[in-house]
Amino acid sequence: MSRKNLIGLLPIAAVLLIPLLTQNPYLLHMFILSLLWIVLGQSWNLLGGYTGQISYGHAAFFGVGAYTTGIMVKSGQSPSTAWWGLLFGGLMAALVAAFIGWVCFRLRGSYFSLSVLALSEVLRLVAVNWNRLTNGAEGILFIPAFTQKTYYYYIVFALAAVNLGVIRWVMRSKPGYYFLAIREDQDCAESLGIDTTKYKLLSLLISAFFTGAAGAFYMNYMGFIDPGIVFSIADISIMMILVTMLGGAATKWGPAVGAILFILVSEIFRVWVGSGHLLFFGVLIIAIIIYFPNGIVGTLVDRRTRKRRLRGAEAVA
Amino acid sequence: MTALLELKDVTKRFGGLQAVGHMTFSLDKGEILGLIGPNGAGKTTIFNLINGFYPPTSGTILFKGKRIDGLKPHTVCRLGLARTFQVVKPLARLSVLDNVMVSAFSRTNHREEARTTALEATTFTEMDAWRDVPAGSLPLGMRKRLEMARALATKPEILLLDENFAGLNPTEVEKTNAIVKKIHATGITILIIEHNMRVIMAISHRLICINYGEKIAEGTPQEVATNPQVVEAYLGAAHA
Amino acid sequence: MSPQVAGQLELLGQVLISGILLGGLYSLIGLGMSLIMGVMKIINLAHGELMMVAMYITFWAFTLAKIDPYVSLLIVFPLMFLLGVSVQKFLLTPVMEADTVLPQNQVLLTVGLGLVLSNLALLFFTANYRSVPVSYASKTIYWDLKLGGQTISLSFSYPFLVAFCIAGVLGASLFIFLAKTDTGRMIRATAQDKRAAALMGINTKRITYITFGLGAALVGAAGALLDPVYYLYPQIGGPFTSKAFVITILGGLGDIPGAVLGGLVLGLAESLGSVYISLGYKDAFGFIIFVLVLIFMPRGLLGRGRA
Numbered sequence: 001m002s003r004k005n006l007i008g009l010l011p012i013a014a015v016l017l018i019p020l021l022t023q024n025p026y027l028l029h030m031f032i033l034s035l036l037w038i039v040l041g042q043s044w045n046l047l048g049g050y051t052g053q054i055s056y057g058h059a060a061f062f063g064v065g066a067y068t069t070g071i072m073v074k075s076g077q078s079p080s081t082a083w084w085g086l087l088f089g090g091l092m093a094a095l096v097a098a099f100i101g102w103v104c105f106r107l108r109g110s111y112f113s114l115s116v117l118a119l120s121e122v123l124r125l126v127a128v129n130w131n132r133l134t135n136g137a138e139g140i141l142f143i144p145a146f147t148q149k150t151y152y153y154y155i156v157f158a159l160a161a162v163n164l165g166v167i168r169w170v171m172r173s174k175p176g177y178y179f180l181a182i183r184e185d186q187d188c189a190e191s192l193g194i195d196t197t198k199y200k201l202l203s204l205l206i207s208a209f210f211t212g213a214a215g216a217f218y219m220n221y222m223g224f225i226d227p228g229i230v231f232s233i234a235d236i237s238i239m240m241i242l243v244t245m246l247g248g249a250a251t252k253w254g255p256a257v258g259a260i261l262f263i264l265v266s267e268i269f270r271v272w273v274g275s276g277h278l279l280f281f282g283v284l285i286i287a288i289i290i291y292f293p294n295g296i297v298g299t300l301v302d303r304r305t306r307k308r309r310l311r312g313a314e315a316v317a
Numbered sequence: 318m319t320a321l322l323e324l325k326d327v328t329k330r331f332g333g334l335q336a337v338g339h340m341t342f343s344l345d346k347g348e349i350l351g352l353i354g355p356n357g358a359g360k361t362t363i364f365n366l367i368n369g370f371y372p373p374t375s376g377t378i379l380f381k382g383k384r385i386d387g388l389k390p391h392t393v394c395r396l397g398l399a400r401t402f403q404v405v406k407p408l409a410r411l412s413v414l415d416n417v418m419v420s421a422f423s424r425t426n427h428r429e430e431a432r433t434t435a436l437e438a439t440t441f442t443e444m445d446a447w448r449d450v451p452a453g454s455l456p457l458g459m460r461k462r463l464e465m466a467r468a469l470a471t472k473p474e475i476l477l478l479d480e481n482f483a484g485l486n487p488t489e490v491e492k493t494n495a496i497v498k499k500i501h502a503t504g505i506t507i508l509i510i511e512h513n514m515r516v517i518m519a520i521s522h523r524l525i526c527i528n529y530g531e532k533i534a535e536g537t538p539q540e541v542a543t544n545p546q547v548v549e550a551y552l553g554a555a556h557a
Numbered sequence: 558m559s560p561q562v563a564g565q566l567e568l569l570g571q572v573l574i575s576g577i578l579l580g581g582l583y584s585l586i587g588l589g590m591s592l593i594m595g596v597m598k599i600i601n602l603a604h605g606e607l608m609m610v611a612m613y614i615t616f617w618a619f620t621l622a623k624i625d626p627y628v629s630l631l632i633v634f635p636l637m638f639l640l641g642v643s644v645q646k647f648l649l650t651p652v653m654e655a656d657t658v659l660p661q662n663q664v665l666l667t668v669g670l671g672l673v674l675s676n677l678a679l680l681f682f683t684a685n686y687r688s689v690p691v692s693y694a695s696k697t698i699y700w701d702l703k704l705g706g707q708t709i710s711l712s713f714s715y716p717f718l719v720a721f722c723i724a725g726v727l728g729a730s731l732f733i734f735l736a737k738t739d740t741g742r743m744i745r746a747t748a749q750d751k752r753a754a755a756l757m758g759i760n761t762k763r764i765t766y767i768t769f770g771l772g773a774a775l776v777g778a779a780g781a782l783l784d785p786v787y788y789l790y791p792q793i794g795g796p797f798t799s800k801a802f803v804i805t806i807l808g809g810l811g812d813i814p815g816a817v818l819g820g821l822v823l824g825l826a827e828s829l830g831s832v833y834i835s836l837g838y839k840d841a842f843g844f845i846i847f848v849l850v851l852i853f854m855p856r857g858l859l860g861r862g863r864a
């Protein structure tokens with residue numbers, strides 16, 4: 001492993017040590033939420049940032065993951081088997097994604113973006129109305145398996161690490177190059193031998209799987225879900241976009257930076273301001289698009305490459 | 318000689334407009350066939366039909382005796398037909414090398430192999446110094462060259478070149494000319510659209526001239542250039 | 558005809574009537590969206606939230622100054638037009654040319670705008686459900702039909718009927734405006750080919766301002782017309798944004814007459830579905846038709862939109 005990769009692992013190692021330094025449940029709760037949102041941001045980023053397919057309804061996959069887990073528990077399994085939800089919730093989300101991708105990716109433009117938004121609304125309605133399966137608007141409640149937050153911390157940490165690892169690996173191999181090519185120019189990608197429908201679908205499946213797994217973790221950790229929470233457009237779908245844009249779309253660490261800031265700001269609003277966090281985030285989305293389109297990490301990376309490019313241009317000239 | 322690519326009575330209509338009509342010609346293995354005609358004659362549309370961007374309204378297209386009309390562009394590419402775009406399509410935020418690697422992946426699943434192919438293709442097209450530059454910030458001449466490098470990296474049997482000389486300065490024209498000859502020397506069959514008559518007369522073995530989507534002349538460059546209908550088409554276009 | 562059959566017919570007739578009346582309002586919402594889609598090639602994901610703003614304007618005009626919702630159209634239309642123009646001029650146009658990694662940054666911006674509008678409403682007007690208690694809110698007009706010896710009695714809700722008629726007048730005016738006036742022709746030219754329109758000397762920037770203004774004014778009018786028959790709360794916009802894009806896709810992206818059809822189809826689907834299938838899924842029927850249309854006729858019901 002190269003020196004650069006080792007340095008990249010340092011922050012990961014540091015994060016791994018946090019529970020040894022503090023057992024404060026409140027702090028750990030904040031870290032757990034941050035890691036959860038890192039998974040959500042990274043997953044959205046794979047599809048939106050790297051592949052250029054904007055989803056306004058990723059809550060669909062989050063909700064399916066959460067409900068798969070909740071239903072598993074409700075149908076007689078003990079809460080500890082609910083951890084299988086991480087796998088099955090992810091797979092169910094991917095299955096739903098396969099359907100919507102199959103319908104939409106043959107078409108260009110914003111069809112996918114809108115359909116996935118519509119899908120998340122339909123699923124919310126299903127969750128509200130299919131009482132026998134989902135317990136309707138009341139939601140699903142169970143006692144979480146652990147009282148110790150440290151366990152949850154390591155589980156969601158593992159999820160985030162696997163998520164990051166898979167995305168890194170994909171982006172360094174053939175599909176990753178294909179995702180970027182599709183984002184840049186679909187006609188060109190097709191003429192270079194890329195089955196754009198297939199690769200868009202692949203990107204969506206990976207993204208939906210991890211979003212579903214994150215939903216499953218949420219169910220396990222919070223012990224309560226209802227349709228309004230897990231299928232929320234404002235609180236899940238749009239916030240996933242915000243997290244990615246804030247940190248920087250199509251960057252390695254952007255979603256992580258975005259997620260941490262997002263949790264921090266949410267918490268500041270919850271504790272000190274009371275309400276209005278969505279108003280603030282709405283303004284933030286507009287401000288980022290107008291003034292800061294590459295996000296935090298994207299802007300930093302841009303500066304660095306511009307410097308390097310200047311040096312490169314001298315070499316060429 | 319055996320026909321590598323054959324168009325048989327191919328017609329393409331866009332609504333009421335017939336962009337290509339009853340086009341029939343074949344491309345033999347190892348030759349350089351030039352396609353000329355005034356602007357809007359339907360040359361690019363022919364590429365788009367061969368390449369699979371549009372299905373023909375009627376007619377058939379055969380590659381090595383097998384029908385390829387109606388196939389998707391990515392399938393056509395994998396069969397061994399590569400093209401360049403008149404209106405260049407760089408993958409703007411990717412470096413030149415990454416652009417070429419993307420196309421090299423059409424023949425391999427391994428990153429290192431794709432990289433090797435891409436390095437070769439960029440060297441072949443003399444773009445070494447530009448490898449790390451984002452394709453979106455290349456000057457026009459280099460964008461046209463990138464089109465060729467990318468097409469080459471798909472390891473095609475037939476290369477479709479769409480006005481790769483347009484907008485180049487005389488030195489660049491010479492360079493591109495040399496590269497096209499070099500490509501041909503590796504055994505790749507070439508179908509080339511070009512407006513620069515000096516270039517196309519010199520480089521092609523055979524010429525086809527089309528006007529309003531229909532073939533009006535076919536033969537050696539000399540025959541076609543002196544064909545009265547061809548002269549008329551060009552002068553007519555110039556006078557219009 | 559037996560009384561049972563007559564009863565069934567009465568129900569069906571009633572369902573069709575309410576579906577078409579509701580569909581008229583939906584058409585108005587869809588027209589605004591389709592106009593914006595046609596010219597700017599973007600989906601306005603703050604469309605429902607713009608409607609919500611208009612509903613609050615109407616509500617306060619009634620509450621504070623006793624202005625009838627139909628009269629307040631005269632205030633709502635110009636105010637919403639101005640709001641739309643400002644949104645296009647100060648938010649959307651500036652980011653149009655920006656080079657960003659994420660595509661659709663204008664649409665993303667409308668997402669942010671929707672969030673801001675609904676949460677501003679929440680801040681100022683609280684989450685309370687409100688209604689405009691007009692005297693005619695539950696007034697009904699009956700129409701008795703003699704059929705095969707049985708009487709079929711159909712009812713029309715007065716505010717819905719008025720809303721339908723006003724929506725019809727507004728829609729017709731829009732078509733006349735687009736067909737007969739210079740500005741209207743310029744809008745159509747810009748929608749067809751923006752670059753060519755610019756080359757012919759059309760100030761396409763100004764056209765986009767007017768278009769977004771009109772789009773906002775139309776959906777605003779729909780909001781004012783809905784006030785007498787709907788509850789009003791800050792989050793009401795979201796579902797209507799969804800309805801608006803469903804209508805637009807049903808009609809074919811950017812197809813303006815298609816939007817009218819899309820609105821009627823959605824109204825009928827919701828009305829038929831909620832009576833004959835299940836009320837709980839009322840809002841899902843539109844989406845189901847939407848998915849079917851996507852699979853089988855992606856250019857919209859009329860087959861003329863951009864695929």
Ligand SMILES: Nc1ncnc2c1ncn2[C@@H]1O[C@H](COP(=O)(O)OP(=O)(O)O)[C@@H](O)[C@H]1O
Pocket residue numbers: 331334336354355356357358359360361362363
């Ligand atoms: N996708 C399309 N839709 C409608 N018309 C088209 C399309 N592509 C090309 N055309 C028309 O077909 C004709 C031939 O165009 P083209 O093949 O680009 O000409 P050339 O490459 O010879 O200059 C032109 O009139 C052009 O406007």
Ligand SMILES: [Mg+2]
Pocket residue numbers: 360361362403
């Ligand atoms: Mg051309």
